[in-house]
Amino acid sequence: MNEITVFLKNHPYITTIWIILFFSIIFLWTRNLFYKIKNISIFKAINLFNKDKAIFLDIRSKQNFALEHIVNSINIEERDFNKEKIEKLKKYKNKYIIIISYNGNESFKIARKLKKLNFPLILILENGIKGWLENHFPTTKTKNN
Numbered sequence: 001m002n003e004i005t006v007f008l009k010n011h012p013y014i015t016t017i018w019i020i021l022f023f024s025i026i027f028l029w030t031r032n033l034f035y036k037i038k039n040i041s042i043f044k045a046i047n048l049f050n051k052d053k054a055i056f057l058d059i060r061s062k063q064n065f066a067l068e069h070i071v072n073s074i075n076i077e078e079r080d081f082n083k084e085k086i087e088k089l090k091k092y093k094n095k096y097i098i099i100i101s102y103n104g105n106e107s108f109k110i111a112r113k114l115k116k117l118n119f120p121l122i123l124i125l126e127n128g129i130k131g132w133l134e135n136h137f138p139t140t141k142t143k144n145n
Helices: 002-010 012-037 042-052 062-067 082-094 108-118 128-136
Strands: 038-040 055-058 099-102 122-125
Touching: 002 012, 038 042, 042 099, 042 122, 082 108, 099 108, 099 128, 108 122, 122 128
Parallel strands: 038 122, 055 099, 099 122
Antiparallel strands: none
């Protein structure tokens, strides 16, 4: 134990980084626990889509969505998420809504908004579209008119 305290005193930068990382992990864990928003794997998302008719909500830009997206997904850009767009989602209120971003990190903000609006079945696709593509799952493109 004495060696640990000596190490911590001799390496204040490393100690500070470890403390920040520790509290960041605790914060993220409790935030997800408090909002009851779960990250789900690609396989669980596919299962929900096939069995429970889940909805994929892609929050990436229209340009990125047009290049490649999951079949039958809905695109509402994160920056355009307003009352008008939320009204379009009301018909899916009792279905699972799986939020997709590029790597999964950007989805929490939208998931939290939907939870506050009493959407009960909100999930986040783990690793986002990046993980989907890395696992070689199919995507489609939006055709130009």
